[in-house]
Amino acid sequence: MTIQFNEETFRDDYTFKNSDWAIQRFPFPFHEDSYMYSVNMEQHRGGPEGSIYEKRFDVDEHYVAEMRDRAMVLADDPLRCQSLPHMTLAGWDLLELIMVSKSEDYPDLFELHRDGDQWRWVNKPLGIDDTFTFLDETTLPYGPMEYITRQAQGDFCVLDQRDDNLWMDAGTVTTQADWSLDFDIGMNFFEWHAPVPLAHEKGIFVRALKFLLNIQQGSPARRLNWTMTVNPLLDTSPENYHKWGIQKTTITPDNIGQKQHLRVELQTFFRLPRSNALVFPIRCYLCNFDDMMTMPKWGRRLHRVIRDLPEELATYKGFIDNRPMMLDYLAKFDDGLPTSPGIWPDKDSEPPLQA
Amino acid sequence: MSGAEKIDVTVTEIVAVNELVTRFKFERTDGGLLPTFSGGAHTVVEMKDGAITRMNPYSLMSDPMDQSAYTISVRRDDEGRGGSLFMHNNVSVGDKMVISYPVNLFSLDLRAKKQLFIAGGIGITPFLSQIKQMERLGGAWELHYACRNAALGSYVDELLSAHPYEAHVYYDDEKQAIALEELLNGQPVGTHVYVCGPKGMINWVRATTEKLGWPREAVHYEEFLAPQPGKPFEVKLAVSNKVIQVGEDESLLEAMERSGVDAPYLCRGGACGQCETRVIDYSGNFIHRDHWLEDDEHASGEKIMPCVSRFEGKTLVLDR
Ligand code: HEM
Ligand code: FES
Numbered sequence: 151m152t153i154q155f156n157e158e159t160f161r162d163d164y165t166f167k168n169s170d171w172a173i174q175r176f177p178f179p180f181h182e183d184s185y186m187y188s189v190n191m192e193q194h195r196g197g198p199e200g201s202i203y204e205k206r207f208d209v210d211e212h213y214v215a216e217m218r219d220r221a222m223v224l225a226d227d228p229l230r231c232q233s234l235p236h237m238t239l240a241g242w243d244l245l246e247l248i249m250v251s252k253s254e255d256y257p258d259l260f261e262l263h264r265d266g267d268q269w270r271w272v273n274k275p276l277g278i279d280d281t282f283t284f285l286d287e288t289t290l291p292y293g294p295m296e297y298i299t300r301q302a303q304g305d306f307c308v309l310d311q312r313d314d315n316l317w318m319d320a321g322t323v324t325t326q327a328d329w330s331l332d333f334d335i336g337m338n339f340f341e342w343h344a345p346v347p348l349a350h351e352k353g354i355f356v357r358a359l360k361f362l363l364n365i366q367q368g369s370p371a372r373r374l375n376w377t378m379t380v381n382p383l384l385d386t387s388p389e390n391y392h393k394w395g396i397q398k399t400t401i402t403p404d405n406i407g408q409k410q411h412l413r414v415e416l417q418t419f420f421r422l423p424r425s426n427a428l429v430f431p432i433r434c435y436l437c438n439f440d441d442m443m444t445m446p447k448w449g450r451r452l453h454r455v456i457r458d459l460p461e462e463l464a465t466y467k468g469f470i471d472n473r474p475m476m477l478d479y480l481a482k483f484d485d486g487l488p489t490s491p492g493i494w495p496d497k498d499s500e501p502p503l504q505a
Numbered sequence: 506m507s508g509a510e511k512i513d514v515t516v517t518e519i520v521a522v523n524e525l526v527t528r529f530k531f532e533r534t535d536g537g538l539l540p541t542f543s544g545g546a547h548t549v550v551e552m553k554d555g556a557i558t559r560m561n562p563y564s565l566m567s568d569p570m571d572q573s574a575y576t577i578s579v580r581r582d583d584e585g586r587g588g589s590l591f592m593h594n595n596v597s598v599g600d601k602m603v604i605s606y607p608v609n610l611f612s613l614d615l616r617a618k619k620q621l622f623i624a625g626g627i628g629i630t631p632f633l634s635q636i637k638q639m640e641r642l643g644g645a646w647e648l649h650y651a652c653r654n655a656a657l658g659s660y661v662d663e664l665l666s667a668h669p670y671e672a673h674v675y676y677d678d679e680k681q682a683i684a685l686e687e688l689l690n691g692q693p694v695g696t697h698v699y700v701c702g703p704k705g706m707i708n709w710v711r712a713t714t715e716k717l718g719w720p721r722e723a724v725h726y727e728e729f730l731a732p733q734p735g736k737p738f739e740v741k742l743a744v745s746n747k748v749i750q751v752g753e754d755e756s757l758l759e760a761m762e763r764s765g766v767d768a769p770y771l772c773r774g775g776a777c778g779q780c781e782t783r784v785i786d787y788s789g790n791f792i793h794r795d796h797w798l799e800d801d802e803h804a805s806g807e808k809i810m811p812c813v814s815r816f817e818g819k820t821l822v823l824d825r
Contacts, residue, residue: 236615239642285642312614313722364771364779367540368510368606424569424638426543426612 241295304433449483544635618695625702729774789818
């Protein structure tokens with residue numbers, strides 16, 4: 151399948167949009183009618199054809215526009231991409247993982263030609279054709295991690311593993327849900343998770359870390375996380391809160407269906423071979439409420455989840471003030487019928503909305 | 506499925522290194538490339554020994570960047586339950602075997618200003634791949650390697666000729682010993698120490714570094730335990746609702762697997778923590794042999810590591 155890349159923006163005039171294809175494959179994150187934090191990890195070994203789970207690194211219609219947005223963020227704020235000196239080898243590991251995966255999974259878009267240490271990388275959507283020496287930084291325009299993450303959707307945290315903990319020692323983070331790499335750099339798993347409510351008490355982070363430390367080469371894992379974003383903004387960083395925080399007050403009953411987006415992160419975990427580091431790609435998918443309501447099951451379920459979500463979570467995720475307006479909108483799509491288990495839309499089997 | 510991903514390989518070379526140690530070379534049976542790995546990683550080798558499938562961890566000693574083949578060195582243990590004897594006596598060139606993806610429980614701290622390696626006997630093997638990694642990437646390192654005598658000093662000649670300044674060898678039979686305190690005191694700030702060898706050596710290095718005030722994070726050690734034989738015992742598995750017998754020559758983990766129970770594991774050598782199992786009830790004595798649980802956990806009777814630990818007594822009920 152060839153992908154038609156959208157001409158669109160994630161700022162200013164916000165021309166971002168999802169095609170019908172993108173809506174159908176949107177990773178709706180709720181497998182039941184309620185939500186609470188849990189250690190929701192599973193193996194990352196493909197998934198249904200066409201779904202965002204199918205490939206190791208999903209490429210979709212937003213690819214080219216997202217990479218343009220990342221370049222703008224990095225031009226304004228170079229600290230969004232950092233790598234402590236001992237993480238260079240992990241950067242090469244990541245470069246190899248992404249180049250190999252993308253060239254195998256999307257041979258019509260990406261090519262990798264290797265002759266010993268001489269590598270040629272062709273990225274057709276971005277018009278790149280570079281030849282370089284593997285493990286020789288001087289042959290690339292950026293460090294290996296920055297080079298490849300300027301060509302891959304989603305944020306990337308590269309974690310060093312030592313002393314039975316993970317350390318945020320490198321990353322490229324321009325599409326984050328209100329946290330900062332520059333603030334978290336050098337922290338460990340418990341330190342950077344400190345702001346999260348309720349999950350510590352439930353022992354979630356102790357169990358999650360144990361799982362992550364044992365992720366092995368060849369056995370990647372994944373989970374979904376979500377939040378809410380007003381306007382299709384990728385860069386909801388603390389650094390730029392003064393620009394986007396205020397936009398949350400622009401929601402009205404008339405524009406909420408278009409402006410309010412569910413923001414879903416597909417988080418994956420891969421052990422990196424040469425460095426024994428762990429990479430944590432966080433891929434962001436946005437879908438506005440109007441588009442989501444075209445799936446009757448998602449309409450019913452989203453209403454119930456948002457209605458019943460504990461206040462601490464709605465506050466932490468930053469939409470407590472807008473929740474009443476969201477519920478007014480969503481209630482119209484909940485007729486009280488039961489929903490089928492699982493995240494998939496089940497369009498053929500779920501009944502349409504009953505008047 | 507438990508354990509790391511598997512790879513089908515063919516044995517392509519067997520070399521007797523000395524009287525006790527033999528080296529095996531594995532290449533992918535399908536002709537493809539093996540994964541790269543990080544220095545210090547091991548692979549778990551599956552051995553079909555009659556009705557029993559043994560799985561033993563061995564450090565990878567080849568160049569981590571060489572994807573054409575892996576090599577391991579196996580020291581013959583005449584008293585053990587036979588994993589190493591099987592490798593020595595029953596494996597021939599051309600045999601097909603199954604090994605696991607590389608797993609690293611002994612990786613280099615890449616922040617270190619210098620890596621100081623201390624090896625005893627067959628404990629040299631993880632350092633062979635770490636040295637190749639250091640040579641490839643650059644960075645200071647030094648090796649101090651104690652062996653019984655020149656005849657049993659695996660890879661001594663290779664190391665001394667390739668790295669005359671970095672490698673130092675000590676022979677027990679010639680009363681040569683590592684001057685550990687002096688060695689440690691002479692290191693630049695930011696040095697990390699790695700020790701692999703017999704239990705006594707590991708304890709010695711850990712105790713000495715502690716005494717000299719080295720930060721705990723700068724001291725790394727690895728000791729794989731081979732499961733030891735012992736008296737047979739009976740175990741009730743509460744979740745699977747089975748009563749199983751653990752034979753003299755098999756581990757509790759192997760007995761569970763033989764009975765069709767998919768029990769978690771990774772290293773099979775008491776080091777990774779994956780196989781940790783809750784004890785529901787017991788009457789008798791545990792023979793704890795792992796490095797994972799703390800002393801108080803061993804004493805509590807609440808947990809057991811089935812890959813290496815055993816039990817003697819009347820009743821043992823596990824949450825598995
Ligand atoms: C090594 C991989 C991981 C990294 C780098 C990472 C990083 C982060 C960061 C930076 C935050 C934002 C904290 C803030 O408010 O400043 C966060 C939130 C969170 N993380 Fe992780 N995380 C990782 C793995 C996990 C795993 C495996 C779990 C499994 C349960 C988890 C659960 C959570 C939860 C529940 C939140 C709150 C999210 C929300 O409600 O929007 N994290 N994580
Ligand atoms: S399998 Fe690693 S400790 Fe038992």
